[in-house]
Amino acid sequence: MDAHCECAIPYSIDPTDVGVRFAARYIEGDEDIKKSIVMFAGEKLLCKPFSTAEDFIRKLSDVEKMACMSVRLALEFNGRTLRAQDMERTLVEKHMRVCLSVDPGFETAITVAPSEPLLAEASYLLMRSPAFDLPRSLLTELELPGLDKGDRGELIVMTLCLEARDAAAMRLQNRVIPVIDFIRELLVPGAPDDVLGSKPIMARTSDEANRTLEDTFRNSKIYFNHFIKLRNRKTINRNFLWGLIARGAAAQCADYQYGMDVIVPFLYWDSILRRENVSAFLIQGKNDETYQAKPHLDLFDRMSPYQNSVGFFDVDESHPLPVIRMVFALASKTPCVTVIKPAERIQPERRGAHKPAFKGDKYTAFDIWCGKASRETYRPIKDDGIFEKLLLRSRVFPDVYESKKSESIQNATRNMNPATDVHHAHWERFT
């Protein structure tokens, strides 16, 4: 039986039976209960009877959709508005969000969507339906203040990765998907051929230098069904990341993680979990018009897996595995998927000239630059307009000025935050 058939059994849980939950229920339950455990998790997530019927999914409320998105995208609240506070508390009260701490006066609460793969799996059962439009649902929430959006579009990077993973999992009917299939579902048809046939920008050995991406990652497999938000940048190390894979989690990097926003770890050689078998997609998302179709190579340099700030490999790692580094230049005006290639010789080689011995790099890396959040770049994108709005909504500044009714009010607002932007209204009163 394939993995997905396990939850295809008709729902047979008595909705009044709420005395037991996941692990105990699964261990002690009969075969029917075991097979419907994901449905049961879905019921707890939605706080009502669960169904995967399209009509049911279409009628989910905003809060219920938030519950589904939260457990897979580790959404956070900034708690600035009453609506956000209400939403956060409702999610804790009814939709499995976890409250870590409240102050005595209930003024503030620290809540998280922790790693619970079973809840994420239930959410996936809803999200895989065409009736659940993830980008549009995100936009609905982002249009209202309250959700912590992240300045560089990490949320969009995670959304694209999650949708690519879901598409591959659905196509292959398996939670474990080959890295190659993930790339095929992430990038626009046609682009993966260039990517898969590309050689590394840098290589540790001549053998690795001559192998294509497809050949290099032929045996590599990914398993994740949700993202979590890391709180310490030192977690980006293979000593921890193999444990993340065990939970079916990929990660949004900790705040102030220099040079990298999202990491999707995978197993390189085979299916056995161990530190030495972990490689990853290291991804940086840029929601900044400075970054267009022309790749900025320094951004890849900042994702060096040996760098202290990234720390993916131990400093003394003797057998580093090849990694895939990607930059999502989301605000680029031109769509593109560019594989960064090693510099070629301009002059032809002289006949009989001595060929220098291969000089190996410290590690092997494939670098890919993806421009514009568009359906011409990413396969999961069906509607460019939604993503354009998602990117806009990810920027507190200059939204806070541009959302004002008239230019004079915009300028007055800019003037209240002097010397912080290039617009003349930030400067003219004092320089």
Added chain:
Amino acid sequence: MPSSPGLSFSLIQGPDGGDIKYDLKEELGKLLDYLIEDFDVLRDYPPAMILSFDEAHSLTVVETDDVDGLWSRFGELRRALRVIHSYPCFSVFLSTTGKVQQFTPNALHDVSTRLQEGLLFLIPPFCELGFDQLAAKAISGETTLEHVSSLTFMAKLGRPL
């Protein structure tokens, strides 16, 4: 510990017309005789029976009675269960939306006089239980991707109970 007040049990007429007296202690004794070989109430056992009350905050509403004054179903249940405190029987009150004070109020505010006087005490609530209590360990070098992605492994990760 002071003894609990006597509990009065209603007499119910059985199908044969005779009176039936339900005595909690007596009935529980019979059950434990059945569950535990050579059961002896004076010996210590791990819990043989767990009574679970879900959404128990609905029991904590304090009501006023002309004769007995303030009372709650939770308080009465507690009193009734104390009759069997020497038996290997444990009660769990679960609540998702209740307030902690409802189950462990300040002793001075409890409906029980003996709690107010400090002759009895309540078990503090178990909260902040942590995650993954029943999780199977992923073992480096042994556990496979196929195993961790199965429902068998996945269902044991996350919140307890």
